[in-house]
Amino acid sequence: MTAGPDLAAARGLLAGLPPSPAVWCSGLRKRYGRRTAVDGVSFTVGRGEVVGLLGPNGAGKTSVIKMLLGLVRPDAGEVHLLGRPGRDPQARERVGYLPELFRYQPWLTAAEVLALHVRLSGAAVPAAEQRDRLGLVGLADRAGDRVGGFSKGMQQRLGLAVALVARPELVVLDEPTSALDPLGRADVRDVVLALREDGVAVLLNSHLIGEVERVCDRVVVLDRGRVAAAGTLGELLGRRELRLRLTGVGADAEARLAATGRLTRSGETWTVELPGAEDTAEDTADVPRLVADLVALGVRVHAVEPGRITLEERLLGILRGDRP
Numbered sequence: 649m650t651a652g653p654d655l656a657a658a659r660g661l662l663a664g665l666p667p668s669p670a671v672w673c674s675g676l677r678k679r680y681g682r683r684t685a686v687d688g689v690s691f692t693v694g695r696g697e698v699v700g701l702l703g704p705n706g707a708g709k710t711s712v713i714k715m716l717l718g719l720v721r722p723d724a725g726e727v728h729l730l731g732r733p734g735r736d737p738q739a740r741e742r743v744g745y746l747p748e749l750f751r752y753q754p755w756l757t758a759a760e761v762l763a764l765h766v767r768l769s770g771a772a773v774p775a776a777e778q779r780d781r782l783g784l785v786g787l788a789d790r791a792g793d794r795v796g797g798f799s800k801g802m803q804q805r806l807g808l809a810v811a812l813v814a815r816p817e818l819v820v821l822d823e824p825t826s827a828l829d830p831l832g833r834a835d836v837r838d839v840v841l842a843l844r845e846d847g848v849a850v851l852l853n854s855h856l857i858g859e860v861e862r863v864c865d866r867v868v869v870l871d872r873g874r875v876a877a878a879g880t881l882g883e884l885l886g887r888r889e890l891r892l893r894l895t896g897v898g899a900d901a902e903a904r905l906a907a908t909g910r911l912t913r914s915g916e917t918w919t920v921e922l923p924g925a926e927d928t929a930e931d932t933a934d935v936p937r938l939v940a941d942l943v944a945l946g947v948r949v950h951a952v953e954p955g956r957i958t959l960e961e962r963l964l965g966i967l968r969g970d971r972p
């Protein structure tokens with residue numbers, strides 16, 4: 649049967665719409681006995697967006713992730729993954745998941761674990777691509793080794809390869825770097841950034857806030873089962889500032905500083921609020937230009953330092969209930 653003209657027109661209209669978010673959840677709620685673990689959580693993760701899920705121990709992060717993935721049944725609320733209702737198994741076909749706690753069959757080799765998950769996913773991923781995934785997580789030379797003999801960090805790397813192997817459109821990483829050394833953490837960072845480049849959405853639960861700050865476009869902060877704050881890093885951290893210690897500032901130099909952004913002064917320290925909350929290459933290029941102009945105007949530049957509160961400071965403020 650062919651689609652009638654109305655249906656075809658409707659499909660055409662739908663095709664023109666932006667794709668539905670990778671994750672959409674609304675009003676998620678979960679109680680364990682008398683304890684409310686998750687209490688009305690709603691947020692979205694856009695396609696190709698990297699979103700960090702932050703919050704103290706017991707805030708409900710893992711419970712939210714498990715509800716998103718259908719591993720825990722919510723008491724209330726709705727989930728859509730990649731445009732399908734979360735309870736539809738097809739919704740999960742294009743989702744990669746690295747759980748917080750996991751163990752693979754110790755008698756299998758790393759390559760066999762990957763092959764098993766490819767079969768479970770139903771995706772057709774050639775052996776060469778599976779080997780590439782092991783290479784991506786730094787396990788190329790351990791493909792034939794049994795995972796029973798793997799260190800914790802190596803198991804976590806394998807878990808990441810498993811999450812990525814079936815060409816997911818959404819990857820959910822629950823504490824992906826808890827067992828990794830600093831080099832391994834940097835590798836995961838590169839993997840996440842490469843995923844974003846390929847348009848894959850990532851939901852990242854991590855206590856390593858510096859890591860979240862480096863890779864995430866947006867952050868959702870959970871506290872006692874609720875969303876305590878959510879927004880882009882720019883929205884959460886506020887405007888960036890530049891603090892300069894200067895002497896010999898004449899009227900021209902002051903005008904040059906004022907042209908860069910809102911200016912305040914305390915003795916020799918001048919603070920300029922930089923326009924645009926996000927870091928961009930253009931922004932950073934502005935600073936050397938400003939310094940060069942000031943020097944040309946006869947100013948002596950003693951110190952230049954960027955100023956913005958860190959995500960860690962902001963997170964502590966949110967959890968203490970400070971106003972932004």
Ligand SMILES: Nc1ncnc2c1ncn2[C@@H]1O[C@H](COP(=O)(O)OP(=O)(O)OP(=O)(O)O)[C@@H](O)[C@H]1O
Binds near residue numbers: 710
């Ligand atoms: N299966 C369960 N049975 C009973 N209580 C549970 C269960 N799973 C989670 N909880 C409770 O729900 C709350 C949220 O736990 P959850 O694991 O989601 O927190 P989290 O933010 O991921 O914590 P962490 O950062 O420590 O991993 C906690 O009070 C926890 O004790």
